[in-house]
Every structure is written in structure tokens, then in C-alpha cells.
Amino acid sequence: MLFRSACGNGTAGAFAPQVLEAIGCEVVRLDCELDHTFPKYNPNPEDMEMLHAIRDAVLANKADVGLGFDGDGDRCGVVDNTGDEIFADKVGVSVDDVVAEWKKTNVRAQKQKGYSIVTVTTPQGNLTGDQMRGLADIADQAGDGFLRFSMIQNVIFGWVPDGALKRVYGALTRLNLAGGSADEISDLITCPGAYSCNLGLTKTMGLGAALSAAVASETDTLVRKLRINASGCPNSCGQHWIGDFGFYGNARKIDGPDGVKHEVPYYLMLLGGTTEQFGMAVQSIPARLAPVAVKRILEHYKQNRVEGETFRAYVLRHKVETFKQLTADLTKPPMDNPEMFRDWGDDEIGRAHV
Secondary structure (H helix, E strand, O other): OEEEEEOOOOHHHHOHHHHHHHOOOEEEEEOOOOOOOOOOOOOOOOOHHHHHHHHHHHHHHOOOEEEEEOOOOOOEEEEEOOOOEEOHHHHHHHHHHHHHHHHHHHEEEOOOOOEEEEEEOOHHHOOOHHHHHHHHHHHHHHOOOOOEEOOOOOEEEEEEEHHHHHHHHHHHHHOOOOOOOOOOOOOOEEOOHHHOOOOOOOOHHHHHHHHHHHHOOOOOHHHHOOOEEEEOOOOOOOOHHHOOEEEEEEEEEEEOOOOOEEEEEEEEEEEOOOOOOOOEEEEEEEHHHHHHHHHHHHHHHHHHOOOOOOHHHHHHHHHHHHHHHHOHHHOOOOOOOHHHHOOOOOOOOOOEEO
16 A cells, blocks of 8 residues: 655654554655754644645555654544545544444453453454464464464454453454454354365355355344354365354256256255254255345344244244245256356356266
8 A cells, every 4th residue: 555654844754654664555755854843834633734735645646545643643644545634533533433343243351350352253264374473473462372263263362451452453454354243144154165175066165255245234133143154065064054054065967058067056055053953954055046045034034033032943933944935936047147157256157067
């Protein structure tokens, strides 16, 4: 990202550009030379003269963002890439709001007063080498030096001082791991499937990303508590049998739009699984239509659930046949849509069989 760093000839000019460059930003300096007479304007990020100077520089340099620091570098104003000015107090409020939302789902109080447990939402358990090293640094600097890994494929920090939570959130943001909704419906469990497993019939991580996007905007409290588990074959590495929604990969040979039989990726959908009881098989749905099936059932659940009943009890009360009928039109893909013959993450139509 290209930053415009404006310091009004104040103290921040001695360190702010270097700090931004150290975290990988491209920086164009504006009035960063130290001068106690402040010859250009009052170094105050709430002063319109300073903000207008930053705005003009951002637009002239096509920068992504402009940052303006006050005389001693403890306050910051922001100008976005369109030239809109954002006052320092609003920046602080917006950051606090974002952190507060993250804490609702990813932070729990530890039994020991003054400490918290932080869950890092790790999409389908995938981490890069840089992210793993970054997490290790956070554990050393803000925790007890240990990383815990949950059955839900997330990373957990213990012994994080309450006063360090905002700093931890900032460090996770730099690692692109500051997502919220830990252990909720959009935080799926999947195996890699056919991406790396010779037994996998479908690319489960692609399905996981599609399902996560489909339910990410859910606001219903009970819906958000549900779990979706998916595997690329019947072997259940993704624990599909115990999810509220479970999916496991299979395939069918169907005549394609080119007149040739193609292997179409499908998922058998299960409902009502728990850690004590397996989910009940409903029927197989083409991979591309699985998100549609999930959204239909969630709408039915919201409209027909009884207060106090579990999701499994709701499924048992309505019986499997109800959900078969609810998704019956999805079981055979439309022949005129080539996308139906592709798995999530595929660029080519499925394998042909003459």
C-alpha cells in the first residue's frame, strides 16, 4: 500500500515514516523535516489546513491512504484514497468498535483475573509459514509462549493480559488473521479433500469457502451457533457425521451440455449431528448447489423451530422427508449450466466418460 505520511514538521517526522516502512508500506513523506517553528501549518490532525494538505497530496500521488500526525506524534488523522478526511477522534472510535466486535466472538475471560483466552479464526485450518511464525511471535510477546490448536481448526492463545488485547488484534490484522466469528456457523471444519488427498472425491476446502460466504451475514443468534462440517469422501476426516450440517463428497456421471457423460461433484447432506449422535442422511446435492440447500434449510429452521429445542430435535420433529422435499429440485443440475459440472475451485468441466 502507498501511504502519505504528514507530520507538520513535528516530532513524528523522526519515526512515523520509518515505522510504516518497517511493516512493508510504501511511504511518501510530507513535511517530515523537524522544525520547531512549524512553518507550513499547525501540526494538528483536527486542523483543516493540515487535513487539506494531506488530501491534496493523497490525490496527487494516488496514495491508498494519508496519515497526519500531531506535533508530538500521539494523535493521528486519516484521509482515504478518495480524499475524504477523517478526524482523529472518529478513527479511535472506529478502531475500538472493530476490536469490540472481534472480542465478542474471539475472546473469553480466563479463570485467572486479568487474563484472556484468544481464539484466532483460522479459515479451515490453513496457515502460511509467515503466519505461523507471526503467531509464534504473538505467543511469545503477549501470551505464555504456547500455541494451542482446537478440533475446530483454530489457534488459541492463553494467558493474554487484558491490556494487551488491542495490540494482539493489531498483530493479527497484519497477519490477515483478525477475522471474527470463531467457532460459529461460518467457521467451518473441512478436510483438504481432493486438493491433496488421493482418497478425496471433491475439493472440500473450496466448498468450505463457498458455504462460509453464504452464511457469513447471518445475524440470528441460534443460527450462528450451528456447525457445518464437510469431508471430501465418506471417511469423515472433516467430522461430517457430527455437524449440525454435514457434507461428504461423492460423484455422479451425468450427460453434459456437450453430449458426453461427465463426472459431477456431489455432496451427501446430513442434518442434526452431535458429538453423541450421527447426523441423518438427507440426499446428495451437486457441489455448486450445496450453499443453496443450506440457506433454504436455515430459513425453514428460523420459521419453524420451537423455543428451547435443539437443532437435532427440530430435524427429528420435521423428519428427513421434509428436507428431501425442500431440496428435491436441487438434486439434478440444470444441463445448460456448465458451472454445475465444476467443483468449487475447479476451472475445467469434470472428467469426461465416453
